[in-house]
Amino acid sequence: MTNVVVVGSQWGDEGKGKIVDWLSERADIVVRFQGGHNAGHTLVIDGVSYKLSLLPSGVVRPGKLAVIGNGVVIDPHALIAEIDKLAAQGVKITPENLRIADNATLILSLHRELDGIREDAASNSGTKIGTTRRGIGPAYEDKVGRRAIRVMDLADLGTLPAKVDRLLTHHNALRRGLGETEVSHQAIMDELSAVAERVLPFMDTVWLLLDRQRRKGARILFEGAQGTLLDIDHGTYPFVTSSNTVAGQAAAGSGMGPGSLGYILGITKAYTTRVGEGPFPTELDDEIGQFLGERGHEFGTVTGRKRRCGWFDAALVRQSVAANGITGIALTKLDVLDGLDELKICVGYMLDGQEIDHLPASQAQQASVKPVYITLEGWKESTVGARKWADLPAQAIKYVRQVEELIGAPVALLSTSPERDDTILVTDPFED
Known part of the structure; x- marks a missing residue:
């Protein structure tokens, strides 16, 4: 038996949802390893449609563990909304069937706003990329710039103010240059405090969890979003997404070594x-x-x-x-x-x-x-x-x-x- 990585081989929208769902019955764990809620797929199970953007496909299957890896950027409000929407469809999401990497980066309101501001400006100059305006790119920028707020930071609100200050030093300088109003420190603190209680129960040291499960013989399915031609390095740059979408990211975005990946299935x-x-x-x-x-x-x-x-x-x-x-x-x-x-x-x-x-x-x-x-x-x-x-x-x-x-x-x-x-x-x- 082997683990399986599912990737899109074109520009995304290849029908990964159905295939991942089909494979998830054979898997014990389904891991999402990159992207954010800018990607989505529809699962149809017993005539019921489930539209997922952030949660791994495994959450709709009883007895499966769904994992959001460190390579994903997470909008906590979108996460909570998706959990609540599934609950209304009879799918209960608990720490028993969902874990989120403690070192995953959060998408905040200022990321969404910046995404929209830039895309509007690009539309006027003819350099539009066609983003979903959901803050994915700006969040990855902050991750690489080493000023991101991560899931684990929600657990220590005492150290959060200094991290928010560092984040706002960058963003408010950008906003001033773009002629936009600055974001207040308190607004970001309030935003993070409001979601901490809903997100933290799912937090885990994902690389360690996956390593232990692998050693026990668990079948792991790695689920990618978008497609290869949207990869930040290997795609049709600059008309790409802000993350690596290729199979190698399954290792980096989950904390498992490349030797653990196994079969690479291109949808x-x-x-x-x-x-x-x-x-x-x-x-x-x-x-x-x-x-x-x-x-x-x-x-x-x-x-x-x-x-x-x-x-x-x-x-x-x-x-x-x-x-x-x-x-x-x-x-x-x-x-x-x-x-x-x-x-x-x-x-x-x-x-x-x-x-x-x-x-x-x-x-x-x-x-x-x-x-x-x-x-x-x-x-x-x-x-x-x-x-x-x-x-x-x-x-x-x-x-x-x-x-x-x-x-x-x-x-x-x-x-x-x-x-x-x-x-x-x-x-x-x-x-x-």
């Missing part, structure tokens, strides 16, 4: 989507793009923003396979392609008259590349609900095999509808 949509600004070589601004968006219900779980849609980009996913060390992929939303006469797959790009096999790191070059396509015959039969290879049309199987060959990784799972049981299992990652 991969059978076409391509992205939300927000930034390059998208295979984007379709035509009736096929509209078809994919409508058939695939392509709207963001957190923001409700319409996703941009395009053909499958094998060159991008091939990069993700390398950056993550992906063992196998879970191919999702194959059914959305049902009925199309032909399908295209991007296998590389043209840049300045030269064909290249990867997306360059340069922002200008990313905006200039043109996709190189191969064309495959589509299929008219439905793949919805298929649970074995024999249920799939021959052309659908051919498409899947072509994807495997082009990205250099096998399909471990194939998803054919939003329902969790409509999944073709080729390899169980926990048993590989």
Whole structure:
């Protein structure tokens, strides 16, 4: 048996929620290792939808331990609201099924405000990134700047004033420069004091907890947010998120060593989507793009923003396979392609008259590349609900095999509808 890391291999929104939920039945512990409540996914269990943004998927499964690792930035108000919302749906969250790393960074109101101020200014200057305005980036900045307030600080309100002073020295200087009113020391103290009682019962030394559980033989599922092409280092910078989204972050963001990670499962949509600004070589601004968006219900779980849609980009996913060390992929939303006469797959790009096999790191070059396509015959039969290879049309199987060959990784799972049981299992990652 092995541990499993789940990462998105594109720009996020690949359908990780269903796959993580499917895997969580086989896991003992589900660990969220990066990001914040800027990412979200929907779980459908026995006809009930649960929308999660911050809490790991394991919280909706009885007998599972959900863990928020140190790599996550936590808005305590969003955390409490999500806990209360699940409680209203009959899912009780207690320290028995949720633990939060004591050294995780908190998102405060001043982070959300700064995020919005910057995005508004960027909109006016044409440099908008398309953030969710939830304070994720500014919170990570404070973490790296060594002035963050962390979960453990809520337990020692006596030492908090000096830390708040240090934080405000930075933020109020920024706000003055931006023509905004300063934040008062007392306002931040009141904000932190108000949430301490709800958050602290879940606090734990997560690296130690996970190490002990690993030694006992527990199966651990590491759950990432967003996707590889939104990674702060390996993504389409600057149109990226503020954290590392690749599989290596599962170790750093949880406190477990890389040797404990095991199987790396890349969740991969059978076409391509992205939300927000930034390059998208295979984007379709035509009736096929509209078809994919409508058939695939392509709207963001957190923001409700319409996703941009395009053909499958094998060159991008091939990069993700390398950056993550992906063992196998879970191919999702194959059914959305049902009925199309032909399908295209991007296998590389043209840049300045030269064909290249990867997306360059340069922002200008990313905006200039043109996709190189191969064309495959589509299929008219439905793949919805298929649970074995024999249920799939021959052309659908051919498409899947072509994807495997082009990205250099096998399909471990194939998803054919939003329902969790409509999944073709080729390899169980926990048993590989």
